[in-house]
Amino acid sequence: MTLTARSLGFDETRLARIDTFLKERYLDSGKLANAQLLIARDGQIAHFSSQGPAREGGKPLDDSALFRIASMTKPVTSIAFMMLVEQGLVALDTPVHHVLPEFADLGVYNGGGAGVPFVTTPLSRPMLMVDLLRHTSGLTYSFQNRSNIDAAYREGKIENWHGNLTLDEFVAALGKIPLEFSPGEAWNYSVSTDVLGAVVQRLSGQGLDDFFAQRIFAPLKMEDTFFTVPAAKIDRLTDCYTMAPGKGRVMYDRGAESAWSKPPRLLSGGGGLVSTALDYNRFCTMLLNGGELDGARIVGRKTLNLMTLNHLPGDGDLAGWSRSLFSEAANAGVGFGLGFAVNKDVAATMIPGSVGEFYWGGMFSTAFFVDPVERLTMVFMTQLSPSSTYPVRRELKTMIYSALT
Numbered sequence: 080m081t082l083t084a085r086s087l088g089f090d091e092t093r094l095a096r097i098d099t100f101l102k103e104r105y106l107d108s109g110k111l112a113n114a115q116l117l118i119a120r121d122g123q124i125a126h127f128s129s130q131g132p133a134r135e136g137g138k139p140l141d142d143s144a145l146f147r148i149a150s151m152t153k154p155v156t157s158i159a160f161m162m163l164v165e166q167g168l169v170a171l172d173t174p175v176h177h178v179l180p181e182f183a184d185l186g187v188y189n190g191g192g193a194g195v196p197f198v199t200t201p202l203s204r205p206m207l208m209v210d211l212l213r214h215t216s217g218l219t220y221s222f223q224n225r226s227n228i229d230a231a232y233r234e235g236k237i238e239n240w241h242g243n244l245t246l247d248e249f250v251a252a253l254g255k256i257p258l259e260f261s262p263g264e265a266w267n268y269s270v271s272t273d274v275l276g277a278v279v280q281r282l283s284g285q286g287l288d289d290f291f292a293q294r295i296f297a298p299l300k301m302e303d304t305f306f307t308v309p310a311a312k313i314d315r316l317t318d319c320y321t322m323a324p325g326k327g328r329v330m331y332d333r334g335a336e337s338a339w340s341k342p343p344r345l346l347s348g349g350g351g352l353v354s355t356a357l358d359y360n361r362f363c364t365m366l367l368n369g370g371e372l373d374g375a376r377i378v379g380r381k382t383l384n385l386m387t388l389n390h391l392p393g394d395g396d397l398a399g400w401s402r403s404l405f406s407e408a409a410n411a412g413v414g415f416g417l418g419f420a421v422n423k424d425v426a427a428t429m430i431p432g433s434v435g436e437f438y439w440g441g442m443f444s445t446a447f448f449v450d451p452v453e454r455l456t457m458v459f460m461t462q463l464s465p466s467s468t469y470p471v472r473r474e475l476k477t478m479i480y481s482a483l484t
Contacts, residue, residue: 085484087120093482094118094126100478101471106131109328110469111444112320113140115460117356118479120453122364122372127356134318134334142357145308145316146460147332147339149350149441151359153272154366156348157212157418159279159290161382168282171212171417174205178278181254182206187217188257192227203261208278210262211271212417213390215400217258218269223403231256238270240343240351246287249345250277259402266391266400266415276348287346298375299361304354307342316340316353319443319462328463350442356458359447363456366437366449387437387451389414389421396423409473430473431480446472453483 084091097116105111113131117124129140163169169178176182185206186199202217210216221232236242237252244252253274259267276287283290288306296304308316316334323329332338339353365372369380391400397410397420412427413420419437422428438448444466446459459475466472 082123082125084125087123087125088484089118089120089125089482090484093478097126097475097478097482098128098130100474102130105469105471111461111463111471112318112328113461115140115142115144115146115356116475117360117458119360119364119456122367122456124360133315135330140317143303143315143355144460145303145312145334145353145355146445146462147319147441147443148352148354148359148445148460149443150272150439151354151441151445151447152348152350152352154418154439155291155295155352155362156272156276156279156287157386158378159287159295159348160208160212160275161378161386161417162294163279163282165379165382169208169278171207171209173208175208175211175216175274175278176205178281179250179254179274181251183254185217185254186257187261188226188228188259192231197257199257202258204263206258206262208275209390209417211275211278213415214266214269214271215263215391216269216271216274217260217262217264217267218253218271218274219259219267220269220404223268225403226259228257228259232270238273238345240345240347241338241341242344244345246273246277246280246346250274263392265402266397267402268404270349272349272418273345273347276346279348280346287348291352295362295377298377299365299372301354301358301361304352304358304362306339306346306351306353308337308340308353310340313337313340317462319464321464322468331462331464356460359458360456363447363449363458367451367454367456386417387419387421387435388416389423390416394423396427430477432476440466440472442466444468444471446475448476455479455483 101114115129118126133140189200190198219229221229319332321331370378370383412424414423422436433452436450440446442464443462
């Protein structure tokens with residue numbers, strides 16, 4: 080029997096109006112080039128729509144379209160790390176420098192930079208693996224443009240995937256730059272998950288790409304998820320756009336001649352993957368099922384339970400703990416687990432949802448969420464940076480929950 084949206088607990092008219100909303104507000108206006116939305120319940124697809132062209136002047140988007148998922152790579156890396164925890168190779172409270180000795184002499188920034196030698200103070204405690212998973216490491220991102228530390232990242236071009244640094248060289252470069260704060264004292268969105276990818280490489284003895292392919296993607300039958308788009312599939316890679324001051328939406332990376340068609344020097348566990356909505360839905364369904372899909376168990380049920388608890392100290396939220404990005408009032412009620420944001424207070428978020436729902440998104444405006452209470456998952460794909468340009472994620476979430484019967 081083919082399951083319908085109605086039999087899966089949705090009002091079909093209300094689901095259809097989401098597509099109309101996307102078309103009228105975002106596509107017809109030129110704000111987004113395209114949009115793809117997949118909504119599932121208990122792993123069964125209730126709604127899957129594609130609108131707009133895959134490439135400028137090209138054929139319409141379809142379910143084979145490949146998207147750069149950026150930070151939706153982070154949950155994959157976090158799962159990979161927890162697989163190694165389950166093997167007894169590492170623990171959440173293992174000091175990072177025990178696996179990455181390049182981090183042994185890190186200090187906290189206390190002056191200098193911009194051509195002047197750094198002045199540091201000692202860490203109040205070592206950086207732990209849990210700090211990498213929940214972004215309390217003291218690391219940062221160069222694009223935040225708010226401190227001498229992220230300026231040092233920019234100067235060293237250490238986040239350039241197609242630059243001159245391998246993942247090991249990236250870790251070595253980071254080991255020479257002070258932290259913004261002592262681990263555990265604040266939350267700051269950062270390269271933490273890229274460092275976690277280096278931990279996975281060191282402990283497993285495999286390249287991060289091989290580990291993902293063999294231990295996650297193959298068992299889950301995610302055949303269209305990779306760091307480098309194969310030549311036979313490059314015709315499926317969508318165009319990617321960015322917002323330019325005074326110009327609006329401009330081309331960032333053409334699908335036909337994409338940087339993602341070439342192997343990166345730096346395998347970015349924080350943001351390097353390309354995937355499809357159908358593939359990422361399989362990953363989400365595995366998460367919804369407590370770590371298993373179609374007989375393939377990736378992690379244990381209790382491991383995933385641990386990952387989706389709020390790990391911010393004092394049961395805090397991002398609005399209170401974040402140093403920069405995600406510190407907005409809109410992130411009240413949002414905690415952070417081991418690789419995911421976690422909804423801990425629905426009323427504080429001011430949009431419909433469930434306590435225990437977990438999610439994240441990517442810089443090109445892609446997004447996903449998993450709601451274990453409603454047995455609901457969503458994958459949204461488009462290609463526009465930065466993701467903060469439009470509130471489409473919050474709007475979609477409101478409309479999806481309003482369609483539940």
